[in-house]
Amino acid sequence: MVDVNKLVRENVLKLTPYSCARDEFKGKTGIFMDANENPFGNLNRYPDPYQKELKEAISKIKGTPEEKIFLGNGSDEIIDLCFRVFCNPGIDKALTFTPTYGMYEVSASVNDIKFIKVPLNESFQIDLEKVKPLLSEKNLKLIFICSPNNPTGNCMHHSDIEYIIANFNGIVIIDEAYIDFSDKPSFIKMVDRYHNLILMQTFSKAFGLASVRVGMAFSNPAIIQYFNKLKPPYNISTINQKAVLLKLNKVEEYKNQVIKIKKERERLSANLKKMKITEKVYPSDGNFLLIKVKNATHIYNTLVDKCIIVRNRSSVIDNCLRITVGKRSENDKLVNTLKTIAI
Numbered sequence: 001m002v003d004v005n006k007l008v009r010e011n012v013l014k015l016t017p018y019s020c021a022r023d024e025f026k027g028k029t030g031i032f033m034d035a036n037e038n039p040f041g042n043l044n045r046y047p048d049p050y051q052k053e054l055k056e057a058i059s060k061i062k063g064t065p066e067e068k069i070f071l072g073n074g075s076d077e078i079i080d081l082c083f084r085v086f087c088n089p090g091i092d093k094a095l096t097f098t099p100t101y102g103m104y105e106v107s108a109s110v111n112d113i114k115f116i117k118v119p120l121n122e123s124f125q126i127d128l129e130k131v132k133p134l135l136s137e138k139n140l141k142l143i144f145i146c147s148p149n150n151p152t153g154n155c156m157h158h159s160d161i162e163y164i165i166a167n168f169n170g171i172v173i174i175d176e177a178y179i180d181f182s183d184k185p186s187f188i189k190m191v192d193r194y195h196n197l198i199l200m201q202t203f204s205k206a207f208g209l210a211s212v213r214v215g216m217a218f219s220n221p222a223i224i225q226y227f228n229k230l231k232p233p234y235n236i237s238t239i240n241q242k243a244v245l246l247k248l249n250k251v252e253e254y255k256n257q258v259i260k261i262k263k264e265r266e267r268l269s270a271n272l273k274k275m276k277i278t279e280k281v282y283p284s285d286g287n288f289l290l291i292k293v294k295n296a297t298h299i300y301n302t303l304v305d306k307c308i309i310v311r312n313r314s315s316v317i318d319n320c321l322r323i324t325v326g327k328r329s330e331n332d333k334l335v336n337t338l339k340t341i342a343i
């Protein structure tokens with residue numbers, strides 16, 4: 001079993017975290033004269049720093065105890081916290097499998113951490129033989145695995161992910177931002193088995209709350225406590241906590257939306273496959289499709305001229321566009337517009 005405490009940066013171990021008014025008095029009733037708040041209004045009080053009510057609700061739907069849950073200002077805050085808890089700037093390293101979500105590399109640069117990029121194979125899967133020697137790389141602290149992966153859309157093989165977690169003496173972060181759109185099982189229960197695992201999910205995709213900025217990390221309580229130690233005291237606003245709670249009271253609505261999006265994904269995929277401009281539509285476990293075309297930049301620019309915005313991913317995968325699945329009418333508009341584009 002990996003001893004997580006041994007991986008944590010010295011300054012984080014020694015750090016005395018900021019103690020806010022709500023850390024010192026946790027009660028909900030009384031005359032509050034301890035936080036220099038304005039006594040008037042509905043939004044005059046600081047939020048609950050540890051989002052207790054929200055975590056209780058998340059705990060119920062995810063089947064994970066509250067002490068194993070951390071909430072960040074989007075998954076992006078959690079990615080940054082992983083670097084700040086575990087990686088010494090200028091010394092430590094992180095690794096991922098490319099092409100993948102760009103924030104891992106950006107966060108590594110912000111924190112002055114060397115970033116190792118191991119290319120996925122032609123099926124967009126992890127090449128385990130390439131990874132094995134790297135698992136003992138000096139000063140390698142973090143491995144990011146995005147599954148389902150953005151922008152390729154596929155899940156990584158479970159056995160490959162588990163091999164890495166079980167054989168790496170550092171922290172593995174699995175980013176499951178798109179897992180609700182997949183029929184494959186989540187790794188969430190593996191958090192109980194592996195202490196070096198941080199599993200991330202988000203309210204930005206299937207729950208339709210991208211503007212609210214709430215990301216989830218599930219991990220062992222020691223790692224959750226290090227995140228709590230470093231985070232700004234009030235990282236999730238009261239309004240945002242309430243927005244998520246409201247959504248969690250309407251689980252059926254979110255589940256129906258996911259069903260609709262998955263159906264639309266298959267319909268859009270079938271339509272795109274029939275088109276002359278399409279060389280390949282990759283299978284997807286996300287709410288988007290990656291397609292290979294003859295001239296991605298030309299198609300991208302023509303679509304923009306018609307006010308349809310997709311993502312040109314040609315810089316990371318040759319001649320590929322990433323298309324988010326929209327509403328039925330939006331998908332039809334895209335397909336009809338693509339039909340008019342000459343190549």
Ligand SMILES: Cc1ncc(COP(=O)(O)O)c(C=O)c1O
Pocket residue numbers: 073074075076077101146149150175177178201202203204210213214215
């Ligand atoms: C794989 C992946 N992880 C995380 C995020 C960002 O999540 P959040 O909105 O919770 O910061 C994205 C956004 O596109 C993503 O593609």
